[in-house]
Amino acid sequence: MSTEPRTVTVPTLDHGEITIPEPAWCAGHEGQPAGCRSDFLHRSPARAFAFRGKQLGAAGLVQGPFAEHASRLTEAHLTLIIEGVTLNPVGLYDLAGALDRYTDRLRDLADELHALLGGGR
Numbered sequence: 001m002s003t004e005p006r007t008v009t010v011p012t013l014d015h016g017e018i019t020i021p022e023p024a025w026c027a028g029h030e031g032q033p034a035g036c037r038s039d040f041l042h043r044s045p046a047r048a049f050a051f052r053g054k055q056l057g058a059a060g061l062v063q064g065p066f067a068e069h070a071s072r073l074t075e076a077h078l079t080l081i082i083e084g085v086t087l088n089p090v091g092l093y094d095l096a097g098a099l100d101r102y103t104d105r106l107r108d109l110a111d112e113l114h115a116l117l118g119g120g121r
């Protein structure tokens, strides 16, 4: 097994093809359309939140090695939409249970992000 750092070559609109280190946690860039280098993001696989078979959200790590704003450099990205849901008590307990389980996955993601940023536990 190679000990060389993994790299990825991606097309950009403003800098042509660029070859950069690829974090082990990145899901890859196959089929990703070219954009500006400053908008390039490494993305981890998404941790989906689903309830009753419908995806209501997802969370994952993102890293913009050329981001113009430091706040976008390495963080977690989260989308969660629960609206217009009408539930009886059983359904509400089910949703609460699903959210409980998802918060555990978010804590795991926070641990990964913390480690990625060099923090210890």
Ligand SMILES: [Zn+2]
Pocket (backbone or CB within 6 Å): 008, 022, 023, 026, 027, 028, 029, 041, 042, 043
């Ligand atoms: Zn990547």
